[in-house]
Amino acid sequence: MVAREGTLADSSSETPGESLVPGPRSRAHARRAALVECPAFGHRRSERPGALPEDSAPIVLARAAGCELFDVDGNRYLDFAAGFGSVLIGHGHPALKRAIREQSDLLIQGLGDLFSSDVKVALMENLAALHPSGHGQVLLTQSGSDAVAAALKTATLATGRHGFIAFDGAYHGLGFGPLAACGFQASFREPFAPQLNAHVRFCPYPGVRGASAEQALDLVQKTLRTESIAGILVEPLMGRGGCTAPPLGFLVELGRLAHDAGALLIADEVWTGLGRAGGWLRSSLDGALADIVCLGKGLGGGLPISACVASQEAMAGWASGDTIHTSTHAGAPLGCAAALAVLNTLKAESLVAGASALGERVQTLLRARLGHPRIIDIRGAGLMIGIELDSARTALQTTRRLLRRGFLVVTGGIDGATLTLTPPLTMSEANFAALGDAIRECVEEP
Numbered sequence: 001m002v003a004r005e006g007t008l009a010d011s012s013s014e015t016p017g018e019s020l021v022p023g024p025r026s027r028a029h030a031r032r033a034a035l036v037e038c039p040a041f042g043h044r045r046s047e048r049p050g051a052l053p054e055d056s057a058p059i060v061l062a063r064a065a066g067c068e069l070f071d072v073d074g075n076r077y078l079d080f081a082a083g084f085g086s087v088l089i090g091h092g093h094p095a096l097k098r099a100i101r102e103q104s105d106l107l108i109q110g111l112g113d114l115f116s117s118d119v120k121v122a123l124m125e126n127l128a129a130l131h132p133s134g135h136g137q138v139l140l141t142q143s144g145s146d147a148v149a150a151a152l153k154t155a156t157l158a159t160g161r162h163g164f165i166a167f168d169g170a171y172h173g174l175g176f177g178p179l180a181a182c183g184f185q186a187s188f189r190e191p192f193a194p195q196l197n198a199h200v201r202f203c204p205y206p207g208v209r210g211a212s213a214e215q216a217l218d219l220v221q222k223t224l225r226t227e228s229i230a231g232i233l234v235e236p237l238m239g240r241g242g243c244t245a246p247p248l249g250f251l252v253e254l255g256r257l258a259h260d261a262g263a264l265l266i267a268d269e270v271w272t273g274l275g276r277a278g279g280w281l282r283s284s285l286d287g288a289l290a291d292i293v294c295l296g297k298g299l300g301g302g303l304p305i306s307a308c309v310a311s312q313e314a315m316a317g318w319a320s321g322d323t324i325h326t327s328t329h330a331g332a333p334l335g336c337a338a339a340l341a342v343l344n345t346l347k348a349e350s351l352v353a354g355a356s357a358l359g360e361r362v363q364t365l366l367r368a369r370l371g372h373p374r375i376i377d378i379r380g381a382g383l384m385i386g387i388e389l390d391s392a393r394t395a396l397q398t399t400r401r402l403l404r405r406g407f408l409v410v411t412g413g414i415d416g417a418t419l420t421l422t423p424p425l426t427m428s429e430a431n432f433a434a435l436g437d438a439i440r441e442c443v444e445e446p
């Protein structure tokens with residue numbers, strides 16, 4: 001059962017049944033939220049296909065430290081979701097808090113693209129160096145969706161073309177630009193279809209709905225031959241679509257095909273990047289040199305900041321026209337200071353290499369604990385690990401049961417059947433082992 005404040009999530013001192021998940025305070029807050037929040041969210045929870053008859057009321061979060069979260073009732077959870085992967089270096093990391101505090105004393109908001117701040121310049125230098133060329137150029141943005149929108153515009157300007165290749169099952173954010181390229185769920189696109197880029201062509205992604213790399217590359221090649229394609233937008237490892245990694249060589253081949261056709265390779269590293277999936281850039285780790293890289297999520301360590309980082313050649317398209325991609329808060333100093341602290345902490349604590357090695361050990365330990373007919377597959381890279389269960393229903397039920405045991409895990413995958421683990425890179429191996437044992441108990445529970 002869930003741990004109360006002052007005990008560990010896996011502590012033996014807890015009293016089963018002592019705490020309720022969700023507790024009364026969470027329920028009260030959720031009732032208030034239901035009156036004022038857009039109904040898409042509560043509706044989705046209760047109407048989802050295969051929704052559980054049992055309680056699906058949410059917990060309401062109050063505070064966090066390191067890898068632990070606390071709800072408003074004081075229940076403690078080990079956080080295997082980490083703000084959908086954005087809390088890269090843990091909640092309230094001292095270096096991040098210090099940077100935010102110090103920047104707050106100096107300058108919270110600047111003047112975007114008109115007058116940069118000193119921290120913005122420093123951050124752009126760091127991000128430019130992360131580009132596979134070693135000297136990219138940067139458009140700072142505010143969300144993953146915004147970074148992808150900037151990338152699509154960059155490729156359009158660089159090539160003078162409007163078509164894009166995207167992939168079945170991919171998720172790139174829900175702004176109008178990226179939404180057109182979201183193969184994750186057709187229902188996200190359909191109501192807005194007439195307003196979306198009609199020049200996006202979807203190709204299969206290896207491992208999704210049984211597609212092979214050969215099938216995918218074949219269709220990519222045909223599409224590049226017959227359509228006017230500006231870029232191939234790809235997740236180097238499909239995150240929301242179920243932590244599915246394409247075979248080694250796939251991304252390299254995509255890059256080759258794109259370049260042969262005069263198109264660009266756009267790596268959406270919003271989720272995979274910055275150590276999450278085993279390298280600073282998952283695409284570079286696989287040997288693919290993307291022209292444009294999108295970063296987000298973990299970049300701000302929890303604050304909303306993202307970036308489109310492109311080769312100087314790709315960015316050159318912006319130099320000749322009279323258009324821009326910016327917004328009031330783009331490159332705001334507070335977010336830049338947070339991002340610099342995240343990048344410095346990743347380096348200082350060797351978290352990128354650490355997460356890569358830990359991820360391999362974790363997959364091994366999970367496989368050892370999770371040999372069960374309801375567990376179909378364990379996959380991913382670094383600390384982006386998917387555990388596919390036999391149905392969306394089992395997955396949802398398991399997350400509810402895990403919550404009661406003090407583990408926060410969310411579901412993903414194109415059919416919702418995958419437990420998606422994207423904890424802070426500082427999560428311990430022992431906590432993964434405890435989670436593995438708890439998942440086993442949950443799937444065995446009648």
Ligand SMILES: Cc1ncc(COP(=O)(O)O)c(C=O)c1O
Pocket residue numbers: 084143144145146148171172173174235239240268269270271272296297
């Ligand atoms: C690969 C990828 N790209 C883009 C996005 C969109 O990011 P955001 O939700 O910050 O707009 C996400 C979000 O999950 C993502 O996983």
